[in-house]
Amino acid sequence: MNITPEIIGYLAATLTTASFLPQAILTIKTKDTQSLSLGMYTLFTLGVFCWLVYGVYIANEVIVFANIITFILAASILSFKIYNMLTNKE
């Protein structure tokens, strides 16, 4: 079997997305965002969105795939954080 760049890329995408999953699952389940940093999640969500735009721009399937999933997760966490702040739960 040849190791193509795509295989390395999808492995990379799987590993970095998987590393982010436990936090995403915990936050979506508990809706508790008290100990999460608004600044960090804002930068991260914007950054992942830019990676997504970049992937579409250069027509790179691996980058688009990796960042769509991470964007949905990061944007969900950020939305919970902002919602909790606006409703004075924090």
Place this chain on the structure above:
Amino acid sequence: MNITPEIIGYLAATLTTASFLPQAILTIKTKDTQSLSLGMYTLFTLGVFCWLVYGVYIANEVIVFANIITFILAASILSFKIYNMLTNKE
């Protein structure tokens, strides 16, 4: 000014790296890794390394640049974590 894919890519790289910096600085400064997850940092560091290999493979400067910096930071954190575990500080 034209917005080239490279500008979007470097913006993406800057944002996602910046979002990771506060944790990296805190850990490198305090060497305290008690509340960090070994599993998460192992997956993340391996994933970033694969992104780096992928970037070199497809000769994409933006991906290489972004992931070299993040890899150095993530690998430092992971090394502190493993060192602290091996020396029974945790």
